[in-house]
Each structure stands twice: as C-alpha cells, then as structure tokens.
Amino acid sequence: MADAGFALVTGAGSGIGKSVATALVRAGWTTVFTGRTIGRLEEAAHAAQSTGSGRALAIACDVSRAEQVEKLFDTIRAEYGRLDLLFNNAGMGYKSTLIDEIPLEVWHDVVDVNLTGSFLCARAAFGQMRRQQPMGGRIINNGSISAHAPRPGSVPYTTTKHAITGLTKTLALDGRPFDIACGQIDIGNAMTDMATPMMKGVPQADGTIKPEAVMDVERVADAVLHMASLPLDTNVLFMTVMATKMPFVGRG
Secondary structure (H helix, E strand, O other), X not given: OOOOOEEEEEOOOOHHHHHHHHHHHHOOOEEEXXXXXXXXXXXXXXXXXXXXXXXXXXXXXXXXXXXXXXXXXXXXXXXXXXXXXXXXXXXXXXXXXXXXXXXXHHHHHHHHHHHHHXXXXXXXXXXXXXXXXXXXEEEEEEOOHHHOOOOXXXXXXXXXXXXXXXXXXXXXXXXXXXXXXXXXXXXEOEEOHHHHHHHHOEEOOOOOEEOOOOEEHHHHHHHHHHHHHOOOXXXXXXXXXXXXXXXXXXXX
C-alpha cells in the first residue's frame, strides 16, 4: 500500500465528496476539501480532522470557473508543493425531463460543472503531477451508473457521464509517461441527499415509478480509498460500486 500523501476532493462539502475526503483524512492523507460553499466545507473539514491522523483543509472553489480552479491549484502548489491524488467528484443533476423540455441554461449548468469542471481540475492536476518531484500521481473521476445505462429523462447528466469515461480513458493513456494513473468509479445509489428520491420512487425504463435499493455512502469511500492506496504501477481503470438490488443488471 502506498504511503498517504496530499489529496484534493471536489464537491467535498456534502454527500460522496464529503465521505471520501473524510475517509482520506482518517487514513492519514492531507486533504483539501473544495466546493462552492466555504461554511459547509469548513464544517466538513473540522469534523474530519477530529477523526483522523491526516490534515483537513477547506478552500472554496467553483470548479466550473477556470480562474477559480487556477487560483486553487496555485494555492496548493505554493503552500503544499505537490498533489498526489485528485478525486474529481463535483457534479449536479436535474429532474427527469424530456430533451425538448430541458431549459438551455440547465444544459449549460450541468455541462459546466460535471464536464468542464472535471476537465479544468484534471488539466491542472495533470500539469502539477507531471512537473513535480517525484513525478506522478493519481486522478480518480466520479462517473456514474449513467455512464453505462441512462435513466429516463436524464440527457444532460447522462451525456456528461459518458464524456467522463472518455476523459478517464484518455488520461489513463496520456499519463503513462509521467506516472499518472487515472481511473473511474461508477456509483449506483449511494445514500446521500441527492439519492433520497430513490427510496420514494423514481422513473423506470418501463414507464413505472418505483423505489430503489440504496447503499451506505461509506462503501463508496472505502472503494475510492482502495483505488487511491494502490502504488502508481497499478491502476483500477474502472470500478462499479452499487446497491446490490438496484435495477442496473437485467431488463425492466
């Protein structure tokens, strides 16, 4: 298992990002919690710091804004000197809606956060990792079950998650000469505020609305921590972690 290092988690103020960032701190990583809302980030970082041996740091950043991402990475480089892990997690969705009823601004918002934000953070992390000494690091992109099979009415979200798979594959290839490993975790129904509707009932492929099984978000944190803990000569290119009984495998 690799020694813990310096990590950045986007969308770390709540949900999956908060759970993963906290698990990294618990495992001894110095971890930057980043997202849009500094109060929420500081609360999450403070709680994590009290449970782990690593350091938890809160820095606000809207990942869809290039100038804010650049400032974030300038701060990391100036104050901490290197970056060993990026968990590219920040994302958003939208209610189930047919494509002709989706407002154009919603499309732009989802693409800006899920895809452009992931690109901007991966771009900055890749540049840092290939130039630091010792060279290298790991980028883990948060994909989704939707990277494989869409939910009804999910055009913006599903489109971005398919694109994340292309980003992952290309970075895994381009990172080889620089000891940069890139993998993707595709998550199905982790119990967060975003997944609360799953237990009440969501649209299914057969036109019905049914509740779905969910899993503890800590299982996602465990999985990301496993991916992050591998030496750089080993990479989990794709991992799917999901609620066992959710409707993904099979027909419906």
